[in-house]
Amino acid sequence: EHGEDEVTVLERQLTLAGLGGTTPEFEFAQNMTVFPQAKHDVLGLDGLLTAEEREVRDRVRAFAEKEIAPVIYPFWERAEFPFELVPGFQRLGIGGGTVKGYGCQGLSMLACAMAGIELARVDGSCSTFYLVHTFLATLTIGLLGSEEQKQELLPGLGNFKTVGCWALTEPSNGSDASALTTTARRVQGGWVLNGRKRWIGNAPWCDVAVIWARNQESSAVNAFIVRCKENPGYSAKKMENKIALRCVQNGDITLKECFVPDSDRIPGVTGFGDTNKVLALSRVMVAWQPVGLAMGAYDMAARYLSQRQQFGAPLASFQLMQEKLQRMLSTVQAMWLMAWRLTKLCEAGTMTHEQASLCKAWTTLRGREVVALGRELLGGNGILAEFLVAKHFCDLEAYFSYEGTYEINALVAGRGATGISAIKPPRRGAV
């Protein structure tokens, strides 16, 4: 009398096993290697895309589901970068992001966002790899580089033959980035950089680094291109023990009398305002990343609940499961719309920092809710990376804290709302 008879159970197991993605240890639900169908768009959000954007979306989705999904979680477990996927990225045709010309695709922001979320839906690390390389390193050169720098570097960056990193954060300066302490000293024919950088994605293995440093003469913030593999003044140590975005290789960089020729100073950068120009654009992409994670977590949870049974019924039958599942679903819709609206403003050229911060803070906040729900819906299997939600649950934390922590973005948005900056510490004095 325990719900269904044994035959049915066995039949179901065999069917699922036939679809792939199950193991002899657990044949009751498929894991992420056979990626769940996209069921997360229930408000026809698709309809807000152009045909081209849809095409990019479909292309990247196919790559992510078919090439990333079957192989990625062991890399994540071992905290290794999946170099074997790079050729796929090279073929994918999303390189260079919005940068036009020089072999770059010149996609719309929304098309890039579609690429970003489809990667994130399957794997946050791959999405962040794309983001750091494209929307930080490549974009800085595309936006602020000299004509020579563009001609030399963009083609390679645009097709992932050359990979870049972007180094702003320092051990002593995270949230307070604009007070950075790495120095650039004017010397004959160039500049000498000294200082340390921390958390720099791709740094341990990439080809070129965009380094932000304080010009000792002007004390303004400048940017420099460092050829990582050739420059003895550059070294980068891989950061270990991360719980999030484990495939991304973050580096602690040491710059020790690191010489950069004049031609590798990025001429468009004259102060931290230029850093911010890049950050504003990349922040749009970061605002999208939790949307991708949330989409993936929903798709997986929806499939899992329909496959897994307990007490003689699919988990999907239980009220407590349904309320959470639909909360994930509704929140995904709202997150998507929020990031979409931001992107439209960005494309229209009217977007402000405050808008970007407002949306990034919010999508990370709500994204956290969605992936946590997904995690718990899967019970024990919800803590196994191969069932996706565990991986997404961890990865979301990085989004919450990078490109400005939740608090910093909230305070930037709060400044926008109030006209008052509250970022500084409180005044001294008794109360």
Add this chain to the structure above:
Amino acid sequence: EHGEDEVTVLERQLTLAGLGGTTPEFEFAQNMTVFPQAKHDVLGLDGLLTAEEREVRDRVRAFAEKEIAPVIYPFWERAEFPFELVPGFQRLGIGGGTVKGYGCQGLSMLACAMAGIELARVDGSCSTFYLVHTFLATLTIGLLGSEEQKQELLPGLGNFKTVGCWALTEPSNGSDASALTTTARRVQGGWVLNGRKRWIGNAPWCDVAVIWARNQESSAVNAFIVRCKENPGYSAKKMENKIALRCVQNGDITLKECFVPDSDRIPGVTGFGDTNKVLALSRVMVAWQPVGLAMGAYDMAARYLSQRQQFGAPLASFQLMQEKLQRMLSTVQAMWLMAWRLTKLCEAGTMTHEQASLCKAWTTLRGREVVALGRELLGGNGILAEFLVAKHFCDLEAYFSYEGTYEINALVAGRGATGISAIKPPRRGAV
């Protein structure tokens, strides 16, 4: 050394007093009688409206800010309907909602939504009065009534000369509405209704009631028009002690051998499916209502925090205030977008019940967060209805529980997501 000197404080008080909306008891911030400027649209959501929709929006906003705001809270306090505002509604040109012809405005759904949220931004009760009258009573007749019924009733309903109510819920049947027990007995020349209804908005004073009852012959659900003021079989007792939507007069209706002529049976209704057709449309409007409350709560909180000072600085300077304020703001954007998307689907004719339930559940859930934040940002004054947020804090609870409670809508949405209904009680048996 406590921040600012007395002169400044005095000056500020005088300035605020000059702007109106302060009292001799508290001149440090304006209350709702002088309504705060609309600052809640920071993502250019305005740009998603047509010119006509914007015009409706502006028209209703002006009415709400200038005619409702200065007078409403004492009505709310006394739990009275503001009859003096009815002429304003008559002039407003939003009557009849989407119904076309017969003196109705035939507005787009989005235009109606703009009307609904602009009313709700200032007063939830006025918005619900509009909703019940227009999107339940008038709409039922417009959609399912006979030509004669339309010709007779729509002109008056469309300009608020006749006011309607819509009676589905019963004491014994709230969430389980489709199992309603009020009966309609076939008699010579018409029908006799017997039963009770509960929670019916406008019932204690309105002109016509749409009554849902079970046809004793077919046992299908039918609908009938009852002329409240003339029919001795109809009586309605005002419900007291509400904490939410206090200006709306909800009634406990008794139908005692209530005769309805054949001409007042609504011919388009042949079963509960027709009830649901109306509910689906009105649910779109209900999904918007929390957006309106949230917008108003934000606008008030933003102004209050900039006017009120403590510890020598505007409250807007404090981190804890800014984080909450921007959380309200971001959530408002997302709520608006969510309801907007639903409305677009509705206008396109593709909207499902599941979509409407998903969005309604979500906007009420998040709306609750926003108004609670607004309430706490104002400190003690946050519990006074004249500072708006207290009123909105209470009113939101009605939205959370009507037109399907949060749970029921979540389970409808969950059914959409899973293909399984979980609304029924659990099976019996030990565990």
Add this chain to the structure above:
Amino acid sequence: EHGEDEVTVLERQLTLAGLGGTTPEFEFAQNMTVFPQAKHDVLGLDGLLTAEEREVRDRVRAFAEKEIAPVIYPFWERAEFPFELVPGFQRLGIGGGTVKGYGCQGLSMLACAMAGIELARVDGSCSTFYLVHTFLATLTIGLLGSEEQKQELLPGLGNFKTVGCWALTEPSNGSDASALTTTARRVQGGWVLNGRKRWIGNAPWCDVAVIWARNQESSAVNAFIVRCKENPGYSAKKMENKIALRCVQNGDITLKECFVPDSDRIPGVTGFGDTNKVLALSRVMVAWQPVGLAMGAYDMAARYLSQRQQFGAPLASFQLMQEKLQRMLSTVQAMWLMAWRLTKLCEAGTMTHEQASLCKAWTTLRGREVVALGRELLGGNGILAEFLVAKHFCDLEAYFSYEGTYEINALVAGRGATGISAIKPPRRGAV
């Protein structure tokens, strides 16, 4: 096939009606006039009380359930003080709180807390009336008054024949109370007070007011006893439009050349430190109040869910209902334990401000969760004051914001945890 047959429904209605607390409009569940049994103690918390404390608890519970519950909600609806209950308070034997001698009961803190929560369980206003009168007004005199003041006033205060208020907050100074601006000017034979007070509970009708004012000579904070009914310099206007604690009459006080004889200056007060001594003790009681509301909300929700049926089963059968109900229950246990521990430290004489603030901030935060859950569990009836949870939902907001708002208490607790005060506004300067 809709669950149960009509006979059973009817039987159930009749049974409930026989128990009282139902109305002809809704016989499917009892309202608060017949108060639900206490079911909220499921961890034997009772066992942590002494016999005497249990006795006080039982005595006050009986009074609250039998005398307050049947009559209170119409007072709340009309925002009137229930003067007819005062004789009951006089007989109750809880007057004077912890004050010893002079006709006061000299109860233990925990016994007082039991009184406070049993009142709050049924009605927050009654609990606050007790609190303001006893733990602010009476306590200040008991702790810091002269022998003559004690002998004259305590007997009357201790048996509720004389009722007191306690006036610290000002229109310009809420959270920043210690910067108060009401002045006390030395004159022949006494003092002259000038200034305004806001939010003062009982002020519109009580007999004696404890007024905090700044000594113009020393600029220290002093306290004075004002005989409200006899002193022409004192006037108090009732604050209207409150959504919370509607039976408590809060007053906006004006002190205009208000003369106080030397004998009515409270000699034990020499600075704001003394204000804080009283506040620390009353804050323990305020930390308990949400516990009382939460207990009552739980008891009501538990009974309601067992009586009300939908879809052919008691609401108590549904998973979504059970999860919320048990969340209320567990949170009640934790809140009780937290307040109990604080009280024990207080009784031991080692309690710090930081401890009191930590606990008060937390019980109000979690209390808000509990009453909101209770509110939603009752559906539509959850917005009617007669079903208790609506009233508690509103009243909790006052606790969240008075005796230090959530933020101020959190920052005091934060100061305790970090050794750094963050109450001041941020430093100026660009970021």
Add this chain to the structure above:
Amino acid sequence: EHGEDEVTVLERQLTLAGLGGTTPEFEFAQNMTVFPQAKHDVLGLDGLLTAEEREVRDRVRAFAEKEIAPVIYPFWERAEFPFELVPGFQRLGIGGGTVKGYGCQGLSMLACAMAGIELARVDGSCSTFYLVHTFLATLTIGLLGSEEQKQELLPGLGNFKTVGCWALTEPSNGSDASALTTTARRVQGGWVLNGRKRWIGNAPWCDVAVIWARNQESSAVNAFIVRCKENPGYSAKKMENKIALRCVQNGDITLKECFVPDSDRIPGVTGFGDTNKVLALSRVMVAWQPVGLAMGAYDMAARYLSQRQQFGAPLASFQLMQEKLQRMLSTVQAMWLMAWRLTKLCEAGTMTHEQASLCKAWTTLRGREVVALGRELLGGNGILAEFLVAKHFCDLEAYFSYEGTYEINALVAGRGATGISAIKPPRRGAV
């Protein structure tokens, strides 16, 4: 003008470096290898312990801080069991838990709880290792084993020379454990077990397994002792890719014609009721585990915020940081008290399943909030296992889902509150 001058920064760095626990890559705050001081008890909870319990607490704290903390996170990163710590466990004197005699310590439940949380404060895996071994495997034998089984096995189990696992969960039966499908077939001289188990902690390397199986004759649930290393019918595959409790080795067990002699059937077990007896006790310990994680997360966050500076001030100065820190702190107090009360009931012999479930559900729910707050307070470093909070953030998820998921425990508690079981799936039928 960026807050403080370079000298101070350097001095601070040197001081911190001198204290240990910093790296050349980040000298601005100490990591978990030098464990932060215990600051989490701010309500004198210590005072609720007996001297003996305090002694156990101090002993285990010293072990955890000095022996586990400096070495554990690389094991966690590599998902390896820290075998080198076993001798420490052997010396620790907490073996056998509450079991009396046979070389076991016969500690009070509260003493065991103190051991459990002090381990969890530093490392969840070590705490779970202790739990599974002691409060599942050892306890089952101590409680339900034969005299011979006790004499043979308890001494070794009691001093960690023999390590045990406890196998109830199956691939097909997680939440629905009582419907387990592993079979025990009566044969000459013993029993033959067939089936699979999943998630079994210690299974891949331990010495003895307690296996729960269905007696094919009686169809009652029985329990058997399997000598893992000698029995060819037993095999266990380590589960990979866990995000939580990564040092615990969970196994997928296969039982294939696994013969167990009569002497290894546990005679005290005659049905699932006996399984539940053990689970009730171990659930008390599981209810404590999140308390330990939360304590550790608080201690680390408090230290980190005081050491790390941004914008010229310790992070501890910022309001947004303080509010979260104190919320962690208050919640820790409440969690501790809740688990303590449960333990007292357990010691008194009156504890019910419903009570244990209520508390376990709540401490895991709130524990999740605390570790998430800790995680975010540390910014980027909050995702590195060496800063503790990341590890705790992940580990908490296991507690949320094991020993009954949150939902199952909530429904057991809900059954206690309502008298109705809601665990079964909903009835079929349209709504």
